[in-house]
Amino acid sequence: MSKKLDKITPRSVDFPQWYTDIVLNADLISYGPVKGTIIFKPYGYAIWEHIQQILDGEFKKLKVKNVYFPLLIPKSLFNKEKDHIEGFAPEVATVTKVGDKVLDEELYIRPTSEVLFGTFFSKEIQGYRDLPLLYNQWVNVLRWEKTTRPFLRTSEFLWQEGHTVHSSAQEAQDFTLKILNLYAKFAEETLLLPVIKGQKTEFEKFAGADKTYTIEALMYDGQALQCGTSHYFGQNFTKPFDIKFSNKENQLEYAYSTSWGVSTRLIGGIIMSHSDDSGLVLPPAIAPIQVMIVPIKNDEQLTTVSNEVIAALTNYRCEIDFSDKSYGFKAANTEIKGIPLRIEIGPRDLAENKVTIVRRDNFEKIPVLLADIPTVVDKLLKEISVNLYERALNNRDANTKRLNTFAEYKAALNAGNGLYLAPFCGKITCEEKIKAETQTTTRCIPFGIEQEKAKCFYCQSDSELIVYFARSY
Amino acid sequence: MSKKLDKITPRSVDFPQWYTDIVLNADLISYGPVKGTIIFKPYGYAIWEHIQQILDGEFKKLKVKNVYFPLLIPKSLFNKEKDHIEGFAPEVATVTKVGDKVLDEELYIRPTSEVLFGTFFSKEIQGYRDLPLLYNQWVNVLRWEKTTRPFLRTSEFLWQEGHTVHSSAQEAQDFTLKILNLYAKFAEETLLLPVIKGQKTEFEKFAGADKTYTIEALMYDGQALQCGTSHYFGQNFTKPFDIKFSNKENQLEYAYSTSWGVSTRLIGGIIMSHSDDSGLVLPPAIAPIQVMIVPIKNDEQLTTVSNEVIAALTNYRCEIDFSDKSYGFKAANTEIKGIPLRIEIGPRDLAENKVTIVRRDNFEKIPVLLADIPTVVDKLLKEISVNLYERALNNRDANTKRLNTFAEYKAALNAGNGLYLAPFCGKITCEEKIKAETQTTTRCIPFGIEQEKAKCFYCQSDSELIVYFARSY
Numbered sequence: 041m042s043k044k045l046d047k048i049t050p051r052s053v054d055f056p057q058w059y060t061d062i063v064l065n066a067d068l069i070s071y072g073p074v075k076g077t078i079i080f081k082p083y084g085y086a087i088w089e090h091i092q093q094i095l096d097g098e099f100k101k102l103k104v105k106n107v108y109f110p111l112l113i114p115k116s117l118f119n120k121e122k123d124h125i126e127g128f129a130p131e132v133a134t135v136t137k138v139g140d141k142v143l144d145e146e147l148y149i150r151p152t153s154e155v156l157f158g159t160f161f162s163k164e165i166q167g168y169r170d171l172p173l174l175y176n177q178w179v180n181v182l183r184w185e186k187t188t189r190p191f192l193r194t195s196e197f198l199w200q201e202g203h204t205v206h207s208s209a210q211e212a213q214d215f216t217l218k219i220l221n222l223y224a225k226f227a228e229e230t231l232l233l234p235v236i237k238g239q240k241t242e243f244e245k246f247a248g249a250d251k252t253y254t255i256e257a258l259m260y261d262g263q264a265l266q267c268g269t270s271h272y273f274g275q276n277f278t279k280p281f282d283i284k285f286s287n288k289e290n291q292l293e294y295a296y297s298t299s300w301g302v303s304t305r306l307i308g309g310i311i312m313s314h315s316d317d318s319g320l321v322l323p324p325a326i327a328p329i330q331v332m333i334v335p336i337k338n339d340e341q342l343t344t345v346s347n348e349v350i351a352a353l354t355n356y357r358c359e360i361d362f363s364d365k366s367y368g369f370k371a372a373n374t375e376i377k378g379i380p381l382r383i384e385i386g387p388r389d390l391a392e393n394k395v396t397i398v399r400r401d402n403f404e405k406i407p408v409l410l411a412d413i414p415t416v417v418d419k420l421l422k423e424i425s426v427n428l429y430e431r432a433l434n435n436r437d438a439n440t441k442r443l444n445t446f447a448e449y450k451a452a453l454n455a456g457n458g459l460y461l462a463p464f465c466g467k468i469t470c471e472e473k474i475k476a477e478t479q480t481t482t483r484c485i486p487f488g489i490e491q492e493k494a495k496c497f498y499c500q501s502d503s504e505l506i507v508y509f510a511r512s513y
Numbered sequence: 514m515s516k517k518l519d520k521i522t523p524r525s526v527d528f529p530q531w532y533t534d535i536v537l538n539a540d541l542i543s544y545g546p547v548k549g550t551i552i553f554k555p556y557g558y559a560i561w562e563h564i565q566q567i568l569d570g571e572f573k574k575l576k577v578k579n580v581y582f583p584l585l586i587p588k589s590l591f592n593k594e595k596d597h598i599e600g601f602a603p604e605v606a607t608v609t610k611v612g613d614k615v616l617d618e619e620l621y622i623r624p625t626s627e628v629l630f631g632t633f634f635s636k637e638i639q640g641y642r643d644l645p646l647l648y649n650q651w652v653n654v655l656r657w658e659k660t661t662r663p664f665l666r667t668s669e670f671l672w673q674e675g676h677t678v679h680s681s682a683q684e685a686q687d688f689t690l691k692i693l694n695l696y697a698k699f700a701e702e703t704l705l706l707p708v709i710k711g712q713k714t715e716f717e718k719f720a721g722a723d724k725t726y727t728i729e730a731l732m733y734d735g736q737a738l739q740c741g742t743s744h745y746f747g748q749n750f751t752k753p754f755d756i757k758f759s760n761k762e763n764q765l766e767y768a769y770s771t772s773w774g775v776s777t778r779l780i781g782g783i784i785m786s787h788s789d790d791s792g793l794v795l796p797p798a799i800a801p802i803q804v805m806i807v808p809i810k811n812d813e814q815l816t817t818v819s820n821e822v823i824a825a826l827t828n829y830r831c832e833i834d835f836s837d838k839s840y841g842f843k844a845a846n847t848e849i850k851g852i853p854l855r856i857e858i859g860p861r862d863l864a865e866n867k868v869t870i871v872r873r874d875n876f877e878k879i880p881v882l883l884a885d886i887p888t889v890v891d892k893l894l895k896e897i898s899v900n901l902y903e904r905a906l907n908n909r910d911a912n913t914k915r916l917n918t919f920a921e922y923k924a925a926l927n928a929g930n931g932l933y934l935a936p937f938c939g940k941i942t943c944e945e946k947i948k949a950e951t952q953t954t955t956r957c958i959p960f961g962i963e964q965e966k967a968k969c970f971y972c973q974s975d976s977e978l979i980v981y982f983a984r985s986y
Contacts, residue, residue, distance in 0.1 A: 082578035105555035139603040
């Protein structure tokens with residue numbers, strides 16, 4: 041819009057305010073009229089569309105098929121799995137009327153759709169040849185939240201939820217991990233977020249799951265963000281929902297199920313990992329505009345050259361800023377919006393057949409011959425991706441610490457947020473107390489780190505786990 | 514699934530049952546647990562994905578940007594435009610509680626989002642340079658329906674809703690028609706549905722609109738289907754929602770707005786226009802599978818050739834049926850699912866370096882040399898498209914009649930459904946009576962037919978309109 045760009049609070053001064061300033065000034069969202077809801081403006085929604093497109097392609101490679109299940113869930117259906125309803129009941133928006141007419145049964149707006157898929161699968165599945173069933177849907181869900189923040193925690197959010205059914209525990213378990221690995225690869229290679237893969241503790245696992253796997257990232261401020269989860273349900277849903285199949289021996293068996301999801305909170309993760317005091321910084325792969333061409337004034341020669349440059353960059357999402365704003369405004373706008381590369385076109389450079397390309401990640405200005413632009417753009421976008429990932433990884437490493445005692449942990453938290461690795465007994469009661477005392481939670485029991493015999497850092501009982509703790513979004 | 518294919522009721526015997534049989538046997542949907550809701554199964558959802566992809570590309574060419582607005586609308590906001598709330602109130606699902614907590618204000622699940630866009634636009638728009646704003650969203654909406662039928666009328670459906678704001682009445686009006694033309698072109702060229710473009714009468718126009726434009730198609734049974742609408746609101750929403758902009762003279766003016774949408778009912782329109790007693794018939798452009806290769810038995814030679822054929826058809830959505838079903842089952846399955854072309858691969862044909870291609874639209878069997886398959890597939894898909902369109906057009910022409918008196922009209926309706934063109938005064942009271950007496954409504958005041966001075970076929974008053982009447986879905 042035509043309003044002028046506002047100041048962004050420095051990240052070091054007030055991290056939450058910096059985040060809000062970026063979200064609003066980069067024109068990603070506007071607040072909705074209902075508490076905790078957001079309007080995805082075109083630029084914000086385009087980021088989600090790129091995330092969707094890439095992930096959807098990956099799901100399809102695994103032969104996952106897209107479907108659409110209804111928004112509303114009868115209360116009676118939701119009550120079939122005890123842990124599930126207990127976990128979600130307090131935050132479920134409930135439809136009780138249509139027009140003036142009170143409904144016979146209350147309907148819940150889906151906070152997640154396990155029970156709908158469960159009901160469907162029980163009718164759909166007959167024999168082992170029908171399995172596995174691999175479904176996914178891209179939809180809106182509602183979970184009423186007390187404290188909300190754009191993308192990170194909103195009453196309504198957009199996500200994908202995958203639901204699969206398998207004929208053996210092993211196959212279901214393998215698929216749960218296959219999706220976790222897909223999420224981790226996507227987070228690292230596309231969103232440039234280094235993530236830790238692991239399993240949730242009993243206290244933190246999904247309501248109704250046997251095992252919940254997670255990818256966890258560390259934000260710039262030292263708080264963790266759960267970026268995606270994959271749940272192995274065993275027969276927790278197939279038994280109450282009567283999902284049976286006749287096996288090769290023609291005997292009826294309960295099947296095994298999974299579910300998994302990532303949501304629009306990933307956008308929050310991108311912002312809090314990569315952005316800086318000049319505004320948003322976007323990973324090239326999901327940037328709605330990868331290259332902005334900025335003629336430093338509006339004249340005929342610069343217009344002609346701008347059009348030639350964009351014609352040579354058809355492999356990229358590229359635009360020219362022909363608005364009547366000042367050069368300074370246009371340049372600042374590319375920075376606030378996190379556009380990976382800006383190509384400045386001015387008469388002095390052109391006299392030498394050159395333009396200046398400016399990197400968003402480190403503000404480096406690179407003089408480039410006109411003929412070399414496509415090659416250099418390609419190279420720089422790759423370099424930016426490498427740099428953003430490394431920067432985030434360095435930040436995580438600098439904020440990760442191994443601890444052995446709770447005293448050490450409290451001292452470390454006093455000094456600042458971060459990821460803290462500690463031996464832990466895994467008991468729900470200990471975890472509740474730690475949360476009450478420190479406002480931190482376990483993030484995961486990490487894969488790829490040798491679990492060890494030690495004393496729990498909190499209760500001193502024998503422990504065979506080593507677990508990440510952190511304050512989290 | 515592994516269940517055997519069920520019989521389809523002949524279309525001529527029981528059209529509604531034929532429709533239901535096709536929808537279920539082609540594996541498009543399953544019924545949801547809440548009355549009037551459907552589950553889009555993978556094959557049904559894939560059709561919608563193709564519709565989305567093509568239309569979305571067309572919208573983007575017009576510089577329309579995708580956004581996402583919240584699902585829930587505060588009651589007070591909805592009440593701002595009188596006609597709008599009156600039109601939608603009886604069918605709006607209402608959230609009154611979250612968990613056990615009763616909300617201070619009731620929230621409506623969107624039946625359409627004019628009031629949310631209106632609220633947003635009033636904050637967003639400042640000067641004439643901000644205009645036009647051209648937004649669209651692909652979302653779910655709810656409208657509680659008494660009688661429901663898959664795709665055609667469901668309590669929840671999927672659609673796109675475009676919302677635009679302009680600085681002049683003329684520009685808004687032009688854009689409304691530009692979208693109508695886009696819809697008509699898409700319906701005719703992609704879905705192969707001949708449509709009539711026109712304007713809705715006062716009685717039939719959208720709640721809150723100045724003018725509603727529509728595309729109307731005639732189904733095989735002689736009933737009409739409204740396939741898409743585009744509304745010109747004038748200042749009906751911009752005034753109550755205070756959407757103003759400062760014009761070039763720096764004076765504040767109310768803006769002009771439009772909205773437009775097509776929904777998953779298009780899938781119902783495709784089924785009822787093209788399908789037959791063997792099952793679904795799909796337009797090639799939106800068929801999830803365009804070509805099914807069916808080796809007539811599973812042996813090594815046929816497998817090798819099938820793989821060679823699919824490798825030569827990378828420009829098409831093509832699959833091989835390697836299942837252990839009988840050849841007859843596989844062939845019937847391609848017909849029930851409306852796959853435009855089936856390539857039968859058998860040893861007798863192969864001895865002459867040939868295969869047999871079977872058209873879904875007319876069951877013609879065409880022997881084709883292996884080397885010619887890609888060329889012939891391309892040609893046949895085009896011919897099928899032409900044929901399906903012409904068949905639907907011939908059906909419409911055969912069921913369209915010009916009338917001058919209400920007696921003639923009642924006689925015609927007794928003989929059968931169809932599109933009836935008659936001179937009409939346009940009065941709401943006449944239209945109400947005609948609807949009560951005949952269960953038919955006006956479909957539109959068509960474009961491209963000369964409107965004429967005559968006597969209203971119902972009330973005999975002077976009339977300058979000529980209008981289509983029909984029974985409709």
